[in-house]
Amino acid sequence: MTQLDLTRLAPMDRYKLLTAVVIPRPVAWVTTMDRSGRVNAAPFSFFNLFGQDPALIILGLEHHRDGTGPKDTARNIADSGEFVVNIVTPDLVEPMVETAAAYAADVSEPEVLGLELAPSSLVAPPRLAAAPAAIECRLKDTLRYSPERDIVVGEAVALAAHDGLLDTERMHVDWDGDYPVARLFADRYARLEEIGRHTIPKPVGQR
Numbered sequence: 001m002t003q004l005d006l007t008r009l010a011p012m013d014r015y016k017l018l019t020a021v022v023i024p025r026p027v028a029w030v031t032t033m034d035r036s037g038r039v040n041a042a043p044f045s046f047f048n049l050f051g052q053d054p055a056l057i058i059l060g061l062e063h064h065r066d067g068t069g070p071k072d073t074a075r076n077i078a079d080s081g082e083f084v085v086n087i088v089t090p091d092l093v094e095p096m097v098e099t100a101a102a103y104a105a106d107v108s109e110p111e112v113l114g115l116e117l118a119p120s121s122l123v124a125p126p127r128l129a130a131a132p133a134a135i136e137c138r139l140k141d142t143l144r145y146s147p148e149r150d151i152v153v154g155e156a157v158a159l160a161a162h163d164g165l166l167d168t169e170r171m172h173v174d175w176d177g178d179y180p181v182a183r184l185f186a187d188r189y190a191r192l193e194e195i196g197r198h199t200i201p202k203p204v205g206q207r
């Protein structure tokens, strides 16, 4: 058994180990808008849903590793209080990864990469039209446990989905086998086709 005291490791070593142990992680392909209306897109896998009342979405936004401060996404969320989480299916992995390149702050990734946008319903930043589902969020809190990162807590206020994905009578989502991708570590991703074939009933009497 190898036993490691994480508190004694360098942060980057903790990052490498923990992001390879806590897998898979979903990917939020986040669109935001800057003060001049320019739309930014970037992926984040420090991301998940943390409840439904209120419906909380949390993002872990690291600052640039070269010490140049917050990423465009963090700055835009701090300025506007709004963001959209676009869900990534396998066909969208390549354009999603391209939006993670180091574009200058005054460059709109959707514009340079030719990604079509569609209007949101309750927030100003648009969604990415190709994403099958998009969650519109309003900033609730920003937690700053260290100067190099923001933990953004947003409230999910609207959900947009391609036709056929949502069954709003039963409140079901029908991915029809084309599930969102899961990030493993570094540049590895997993497909979730096995999902749905493997069911385990909840224990009787679970609270």
Ligand SMILES: Cc1cc2nc3c(=O)[nH]c(=O)nc-3n(C[C@H](O)[C@H](O)[C@H](O)COP(=O)(O)O)c2cc1C
Pocket (backbone or CB within 6 Å): 027, 040, 041, 042, 043, 044, 045, 046, 047, 060, 061, 062, 063, 070, 071, 072, 073, 074, 096, 097, 099, 100, 101, 102, 103, 183
């Ligand atoms: C799949 C994937 C997941 C990522 N997850 C994160 C993350 O959780 N936090 C983070 O700060 N950066 C993450 N990144 C890196 C950002 O996407 C990258 O720094 C991007 O350029 C930020 O763009 P922005 O400055 O336009 O916000 C991830 C990159 C990829 C490809």
